[in-house]
Each structure stands twice: as structure tokens, then as C-alpha cells.
Amino acid sequence: MRVMPRASVAVTLSNREGRARAERGQSLVELGITIVLLVTLAMGIIEFGRAFMIANMVTAATRDGARTSAVVSSSNRDPTTGQISSASKSAIQTQVVNEVNSIAPSLFTTSNVAVCQSTLDASCPSVGGINTVTVTTTGLVRYIFNLVPGIGTSFNVGRQITFRDEGRP
Numbered sequence: 138m139r140v141m142p143r144a145s146v147a148v149t150l151s152n153r154e155g156r157a158r159a160e161r162g163q164s165l166v167e168l169g170i171t172i173v174l175l176v177t178l179a180m181g182i183i184e185f186g187r188a189f190m191i192a193n194m195v196t197a198a199t200r201d202g203a204r205t206s207a208v209v210s211s212s213n214r215d216p217t218t219g220q221i222s223s224a225s226k227s228a229i230q231t232q233v234v235n236e237v238n239s240i241a242p243s244l245f246t247t248s249n250v251a252v253c254q255s256t257l258d259a260s261c262p263s264v265g266g267i268n269t270v271t272v273t274t275t276g277l278v279r280y281i282f283n284l285v286p287g288i289g290t291s292f293n294v295g296r297q298i299t300f301r302d303e304g305r306p
Contacts, residue, residue, distance in 0.1 A: 177284065180281075180282045180284060181284060183281065183282075184280060184281055184282055184284065187281060188278065188292065190240070191240065191241050191244070191278050191294060192294050194236070194237060194240045194241065195237055195244075195274055195276070195294050195296050196296050196298075197236070198232075198233045198236035198237045198274070199233060199272050199273075199274045199296040199297070199298045200298045201232070201233070201236060202229050202230075202232055202233040202236075202250065202252070202272040202274075202298075203270060203271065203272040203298040203299065203300045204300055205229050205232060206221065206226075206229050206252050206254075206270040206272055206300070206302075207270050207300035207301060207302055207303050207304070208303055208304065209221050209225050209229075209304050210304065211304060213225040214304055214305075218257060219254075219257075219268070219302070219304060219305035220254065220257050221252065221254060221270070221304075226252045227247070229250075229252050229272070230247040230250040230252060231247060233245070233250045233272065233274060234246060234247055234249070234250060237274070237276075241278065244276050244277075244278060244294075245274065245276050249274055249275050249276050250272065250273070250274050251272070251273045251274075252270065252271075252272050253270070253271050253273075254268070254269070254270050254271075254302055254305070255267075255268055255269040255270075255271070255302070256268060262299065264299065267301055268301065268302040268305040269299050269300065269301055269302055270299070270300055270301075270302040271297060271298065271299040271300075272297070272298050273295070273296070273297045274294075274295060274296050274297075275293065275294070275295040276293070276294050276295070277291040277292070277293060277294075278291055278292055278293075278294050279291045280292070
């Protein structure tokens, strides 16, 4: 059995303590880097999820507005052309705005929503001669965290939904 001199044992213990102290510092640095990366990843997931949710809500609200436009009763239309009355168009715009703003407050105003009828409005697309009604929505959604500099502070959300105009003669 080999016996170590006393001085050698003291040096070995002090080397172990120094190494342990250095490893604790290294562990703290690694933890700090890991936390920063995980928090950034979580913020990105939240931002992307929110953007997807708002885009989905805008699509649903636009679709609901287009469906409502397609089935406007004849009492709210011009009797000869089938043009939807201004009051009904305004009500449809308000419906779409309220539906979107219930999830993303102040995202839309009625100026962000357009209701048009093919063959009656020059700006409205026509589909093979079929009478259609189209609702178009556009808006800007602000980022929550703005993680990537240089891409701006908001992104565009725009949808256009077309239905067959069931109330037209």
C-alpha cells in the first residue's frame, strides 16, 4: 500500500475545490444561455400562435360576412337590379368588424371591410357569369414581442371570400 505524503494530499484537495468552483461557474453560464434560448423560443411560439389565431378569426369573420351578404333578403335590395342596400352593407361591415375585434381589439374598422356584388360593382370579381357577392377584409396586426429587428412592427392580414349571390334575380 502506497502512502501519500501530507503535502500531496493537501494539493490534491485544493485542486479539486478549484475545479469544482470553476465547474459551478461554467454551469451558471450554461444555465443562463439555455434560459435565454428557451424564453426566446417560447416567445416565438406565442407570437406565431397568436398570428395564426388572428388570421383564422379574420378568415371566419370574412366568410360569415360573405354568407350574410349572399342571403340578404329581397326587402333589403333594389327590386330591379338586386343591389344590396347601403344600410345592409353597413350592417354586414359592422358584423365583420365586431367579430374580428372581439378577439383582436381595434384591429378593424368598417373602412377595412368591403362588400361588393359582381356585375354591379366594377371592382368586384366575377366568376363565370354567376352573380356573386364578395367580402374583402384588410388589416395590420402588431407583433407582441417584435423579436426579429428589421421585419417591421406589424404584418398584413387580408382575406377575400366570394359566395354565389342567392338573392339576385
